[in-house]
Amino acid sequence: MSAARRADVRLFEGARDVFIADSAFRVEITQSTGIDGLKQIIAPSAFHNSGECYDPPRCHPRTRKALLGRIMSWVRGVIDTEALIFWLNGSVGVGKSAIGQTIAEMCEREGLLLASFFFGRSDPARNNAKHFVTTLAYQVALAVPHARHRIEQAFEHDPVIHTRSLETQIMKLVIEPLGQATAVQIGIPPLVVVDGLDECADRAMQCKILSLIHQASWSLATIGHRLIFLVGSRPEQEISLLFNSSPIQDITIHYTLGDCVDSDDDIRRFLEDRFEAIKKSHPIKNSIPSSWPRSEDINELVWRASGQFLYAHIVIEYTSSIRHRPFDRLAELLTLPSQQANNPFADLDVLYTHIFSSVQSVESVLKILGLCLTKFSSEDLAFSDIVRNRLGLGYEDVKLLFGDLSSVVDIVYTLERGSYTWEMNLRHASLEEFLTNQHRSKKFFVDIEPSVAEWVTWVLRNNLVDHPQHVDDLEAAFRKLKSSKSQLLHDVLRDCHLALLLSKPSLQLASVQLSRFVYSAITAIKHMPFEDAEILYETQLQSFESQVQLILGRFYSPVVYFPLLLKGFTTRAPRHTESALCDMLRIERKELDTRDPLGFTWRGRQWSQFFSFLSTFIHDPTRSFEYAMDGVKLAEAALALFRFLCYPKLSTNIFGKFLSSYTELLKYRPWTSRRMRLSRSNTAPRKWFKWRFCDHCARAHTTKESCIGYDQFVPTLAYLSSHRSSLIILHTSHELLGYRFALTFLSDILAAASRSAELVECCKEYVFHSTSILFPHKSKIARRAISEYLERMEAKEQGS
Template sequence: MYRNCNNILVTGGSSTYVARGSVVNIHTSRPDVSFLLFRQLKDHVAEGALHNSGEVSDHPKCHPGTRTAILEHLETWTRALTYIYPIIWLYGPAGSGKSSILRTIAQILFEQNLLLASFFFLRSAPGRNSSDRFIATFAYQLALSVPPTRPYIEAAIEENPLIFSLSLWDQAHALIVSPLLAWCRDNPTDEYRQKYPHVIIVDGLDECQDPNKQCKILQVLCRILRTLPIPVALLLASRPEHHIRSAFDLGNLNRASSRLALDDSYNPDADIKKYLNERFSQIEQHHRPYLPISPWPSPEVVDKLVTKASGQFIYPSTVVKFVGSLRHNPVKRLDMILGIIDAGKFRPFEELDLLYTMIFLDIDENDRVDVLRILGVLLVPYKEDHSGYRTPAFLEYLLNLDAGDTRRMLFDLESLLSVDSDHDPVRFSHASLGDYLFDRSRSGQFWIDAGKVYADLAGHYTIRLPECKELPSFKGFFHQNISFFFSNATPTLELRKAIESCDLATVMSLSWRSTSLGLFSDNTPMLLQAIRSSAFSDANQLFTDKLASYAKIIRPKIQFYFQVIALRHFLIATVVLLGVAPVDNHEFYFECLQSIFIRTQLSSEDKYGDESPRYQFDIPELTVVQVLKTLFEDNSVSSLGYFLDDNQYGDIAIYLVTFITHHSSDVVLPLVTVGKCMSTMLPIFLSKSPIRQDLLEKIKHTWPHLIDPSYLHFDSIKDALMTYVSRSGVRFCGKVGTF
């Protein structure tokens, strides 16, 4: 209104302004009019938005001794004579303590007469959740902080009673900029800093309902600062929402502002630990009869709570508020927080849950199901050897999403997480978010069923498995997690369809090596065993159906082994021995089996002897062993044609008895090493063998003088031989004893 004022003349009880050739008179001698005009301004003020209003001041400020570095930084900045960057944007995730910091610094500045105006937005408070009362509230505080501006503000209202319905900038120009310019034209600007406050504080901009209005407020505030010839500064705090961040990236706002992130740079963990220890100490003083003699809580529990807070103060604040209830036992209340005992009807995380719920309510309803699906996959626990599995690129490949879908779906959750590049993991600001989402009593309509997430993962892995060569990391993740996914999955219709439609032939063709001996490097048994461990009521039938398909496909592989005696013995012995041996010993036993059967027996067969050095075997996965063991030994699937009769075991037993009488020079392992393996294997095959004359004769003619003495050090070998002979009912004598 007072733009381009040529002069200001004050005579008696009135002020006269000449603006653009027009004369405006303000009659300060009419207190009744002044009162009514100021009352009109007051009626458009958001009273609860001021830093010292009951609504704001009742909320906590920074705990004494915490956030000292950032508060000192802000105090130093406010006292600068000039500002290279007159705007500071303090940003951080939801619940990180931004409002506590601004409430604290606002009170400090107010006591030092440096606070010009403040506005604390709050989504749930009428008047504080929109831009409607923002400029009027600012102007009201300006009139109180800089009294000479009050008559100019009243004059603007008198001239245009509808001023509060104008655009934000038109309101700001008439009620803030012009009154200050009017003062500046009559006074040296240097005097302003000596007499009046100059810092504006705006908190929770993201809680203003309309994102477009949030950006408009930023533009208006920046324009106010650029227009005024006096050094006014703005401290503004918000969550790092995309549109706010974009506004700070561009134009005058970018050039006039610096950013202050509430991240690990200010060591929030140390502040949170100090806060927890001091508050628990206060609780201890009020609840001494309830507390144990030992230190409570233990340092380990405090550290656990600090970790769970993830640098965000709302978590420890919620914990302390719940545990410190005067009407309850704090030990039990803390155990509820830690999940040691059931919380029952109590809601330990009510404040935190409300924060999460408010954020999730902002998600577009059309996207909500997809957003929760992506969050479920990102948050459920599973094994991972690197962080590449929780990236947008990997998720979009796995779940068959379009490129960019992850970023788009998580757009409204930037106060809880960050999405950087497609190949960087999604980073969560709150470690407790998963606790909220996976607990139906806390998250309600936003609950994520972890069992269905695992079903989703298991189903998509089953569908995507035939394509695993396109993404090498996929195969590694499959190996680590497929059994875990299936065993924890809810038995959904989608998962059943994925199992039934999976083409095992394609899976096997991609996982086998080119050599015909690649049976041990097959991934398919891992999938079969995972299906067997699933929660479907007919899981065994699903497994058997798939096993039948598998049996047909691997027949050529099995036949290749079975047409060579040494390879047949090696395959059967591998399946039998590794099927009972601890997994930690598989590598040791497998090396011994190759020495016993491949380097010794195979090299003695003229037809294949020259080729034996070319046979390379991978240590089989346990699932490969388990599936082959089912085919060889489970009578319920004998119709598939792989069931072994007793004589197969008898043939191997004869070979093993022969082996221990003539330790071949082809065996490069020490005899004691092979003996340890033999002490486990020979008893198994003798126990499975039928009573056969040729096996009895072999034992009779080798016991004990032809057996290498090193093997006789193992009682299990001697006992197995005697037990087998005892089963036959035959008795004969030897130097060691009588059978």
């Protein structure tokens, strides 16, 4: 054994009675915890009583009595007590949301409603599952005081728990708090209403939500608590398959709306009541005959509705227009040919077609609707601004244009950020489906692509991309333009260089995904149907490469970054790499996003094409010029890594800290005493063994299944000198992460490094810091690489 090696071992064994608990593992809470913090990560518009939902649909007073009674009996636990899920399904317009809303309000009055989540296709806050669990947890915290404390504790323990998997979120924020509250509180509300599940944009996530519902209801049922879910959705294939498979099928009541005579009777009552209301409130009520409408007319409307309350609602909205005579409007509808032939939507399509036929400037209306359906408007890029800029129309103009469409389209004038603006809402999701399906809408078909091209042209021409979300929208827009032949779009792609977005300071410092989105948008140009699409793509790509060169020179010139630029660089846990770089660069963690704008530390599979491009670019001197990764730079990087490995300048003496220095910290880590003591009898003396120390649960683990955060953290190393000695625990803190990182990539860098006299001398005289004893395998590989490098350089010297 060498003298240096013996010195390392003596130094290590002298520390056998020391517990090292690095302060880097102190949990730094970066955001508000408790209910105040939870309020920032929920979707308030998904509540059944949200103020953002104007006039939500409800069941008419004389309708759905039998069904509402059955559901309420189930909620109260009178019938079907073994069922934990009630699936209310049916096609578009049959009244699923109205029933869900009505049940939620009835249960709220009786203290039976625990939470609700109403998905909405047009609302970005509730057309996905991002805030599904946190929104339910917030309502649970309000409804169950004994669960609130447990939810707050979960956030105190893990302030970013809302970024964990949905399974983890529902376990920590719903199941465990309710399970604990069950033991001390009676009368916990049982019902959760989840409506419009099919309007969640991601179909895979729809099934995930159903799995969460099953997990929550079944887990609590096993401890004697009844948590039940009323789920409303269309019978989409994925959803139906899951509901019809075990084990969800065994605990679910299936109810299909629109399939029974009760629906026709309810629609008839609804029409009769609403026509009576028109006769009492319309401006020309004195001219309306008392016998209007005839019973046969109502029967005809009920037949055409085919179980769809949506049809009946639109008929009433259309007929009750104060600008027309109700009996004339109804007569128009009744003269429309009936199209009901094995297609329940045919009469709805005829109704929509008739409504749009009455519009005078239909071309302008369809253009506005096309811009509305692009769904790229935001707080900074308001829809009203787009319409005013592209079409030269203000609020009054649009209000007049859509005067005959008030039954299906809402135009709302609001005060926002000190100025008045307006927005457009489609009253029914079925209208969008009608307009975007050319087979159904025919001459009223709205082609989204020209509208998306208009939006892209306007944004790029006016240089309006000032927020990362705008870049994300832009990239999504380009993915929708694969068949667009817009000349305006062609011209703007010829004149505007997307790569210049990388030079915007407001964007550059805001998101490490900026370059990836821009590259993805540029790649989409190659597939557009322009004759010179390849030329446009090459021009944009050259501009992008020029910007990448500038970024490489500005941000990636420190040699510590060179390992990231290697062709074969991979990492399973980006957070390790970030922490290592922070230590090696001596910067704060929050600074790293501004120092890694190309996002080398986050290499998700979805961006493999982007990183393949970067790797080829960086290693091609004809494209990246002086920024190319060559042997000279790698030799320089190897020298820097040698200096770090031999003289790491650790902020703490990892072999010299005493237990008393960390008494307060160790108090909250029972695993350092109890669990480690128990492990000694199973641990061989003078052998390393690995645990996992996890920030997620603040415990050490020995098995992969012990913790959901296992793959996110580096091993915690421990050493037992003898059965009588204390266990030495050496955490892979930020300093050790940096050391491990440097040791790992030294061998890769040396393999491609060119000759350097200083590097050769360093390889001959190196003495790794005693920290290397913590990584014996990696140290062995590094030493082998050093020997191979010296042999290669010696062979070259002899050959020359």
